[in-house]
Amino acid sequence: MDLRIQRSVVSNLRNRPKAIESGPFVAGLDPETTNPFINYASPVPGVPITAADVADLVTAFTAAGRKPRLEYVVSCAPELENLLIAAGFTVEERNQYLICTPQTLSANPVPDGLTLAEPTTDPDRAAVVATQNEAFGGLADDRPEVAVARIRRTQERGGIVIGARTAAGEWVGGGQTSPPNDGLSEVAGIAVREPFRRRGLGGAITAEIARRFFERGGEIAWLEASGDDSWRVYERVGFVPAGNRLYISRQV
Template identity: 75%
Template sequence: MDLRIQRSVVSHLRTRPKVIEIGPFVAGLDPDTESPFINYASPQPGVPITAADVTALISAFTEAGRKPRLEYVTSCTPELESLLVTAGFTVEQRNQYLVCPSDGLTASPVPEGLVLAEPMTDPDRAAVVAAQNEAFGDLPDQQPEAAVARMRRSQERGGVVLGARTEDGEWVGGGQAAPPGDGVSEVAGIAVREPFRRRGLGAAISAGVTRRLFDRGVEIAWLEASGDDSWRVYERVGYVPAGHRLYISREL
C-alpha cells in the first residue's frame, strides 16, 4: 500500500503547472502561489538518493524562489530523512494516513436542509473556496483566484470537487480529491463552516467525494486527518489507518 500511495503522490505532482525533475525527486510548482503546501517535492520510490541529489533539490527550489519542502511516505525511502536533516531540513509533521478501498465505503446521510453538488462555474468554485478558507481559519498565502483556477484544472483532469450548500444556494463547506493516478486518489480539503458543524456534514462530504471517485473507477482513496475529531469522521465512513508520511522543509 505504501508504495502505491507514494507513486500516486509523485504522479499528482507531475500535473502541476511547472514540474522539475531533480535526480530521484519530482517537484511540482505553481507560479500563482508561494504556498509551501502546494509547492513541494517527493521522491520516486526505488530510486537511490545521495547527498548530492539533496543539494541539487535545494538549488532548484532556491532558483524557483520557493521554500525547499517534501512530502512522502517514509517506508518507501527510509534513508532520506537523515540526508535531509543533515542538509538543514526540519521535520514539520509526521502523519499516519488512512485508506478506503472501493468496497469499504459507508454511506453518510446529508443533513436536512443541505445538498451536495459539484461546483461547475467559477463563481460557485469561488464560493466553495471561501467556505473552506473560512472553515480552516484564514490560512497564510490564501489567493482565492489562484485556488479557483487550481480547482478548475483538477476537475478538468478527472479530480472531484464537492460542495455543500443550503437550499437557498449558500455554500457552507466542501472537499475535493486529486485526479487519480494508478487507480489511487487523495481526498483533501474537507471543511465545514462553524454554524453547520456537528450535524454530520463533514462525514457526508467525505463519503460523497469518495463515492464519486469510486464511481469513476478509482480503487483506493486516501487522506490524512488533522485531528482526533476528523479522524473519527473518516473512520465512520470507512477509512482505516495505513502507513506514515513525513512533511519536512528547509528555510531559504
C-alpha cells in the first residue's frame, strides 16, 4: 500500500501547472501561488538518493522562488530524512495516513436542513473555497480566483469536489479528492464552518466524497487526520490506519 500511495502522489505532482523533475524527485509547483502546501516535492520510489540530489532539489526550489518542501511515505525513501536534516530541513509533521475501500465505507447521515452537492459554477466553487479558508485560516498569497481555478482543474481531471449548503443556499462546508491515479485518490480539505460543527457534517462530506469516488470505479481513498477529533470522524466512516508520511521543509 505504501508504494501505491507514493506512486500516486508522484504522478499527481507531475500534472501540476509547473512540474520539475530533479534527479530522484518530482516537484509539483503552481506559478500562481507560493502556498507551501501546494508547492512541494516527493521522491520517486526505488530511485537512490544522494546528498547532491538534495542540494540540486533545493536549488530548483530556490530558482522557482518557492520554499523547499517535501511530503512522502516514509517507507518508500527510508534514508531520505537524514539527508534532508543534514541539508538544513526541519520536520513539520509525522502523520499516519488512513485508507478506505468500498467494503469498509460506512454511510454517514447528512444533518437536517443541509444537502450535499458538487459545485458546478465558479461562484459556487468560490463559496466552497471560502468555507475551507475560514476553517483552515487560509494563506494570504492564495488568491480566491487562483483557488477556484485549481478546484475547477481538479474536477476537469476527474477529482471530486463536494460542498454542503443550507436550504437558503449558503455553503457551509466542503472537501475534495485529488484526480484519481491507479485507482487511488486523496481526500483532502474537509472543512465545516464553526456554527455547523459537531453535527456529523464533516463525516457526511467525507463519506459522500468516498462514495462518489468508488461509484466512479475508484478502489482506495486515502487521507490524513489533523487531530484526534478528525481521526475519530474518519474512522467512523470506514478509514483505517495504513502507513506513515513525513512533512519536512527548509527555510529560505
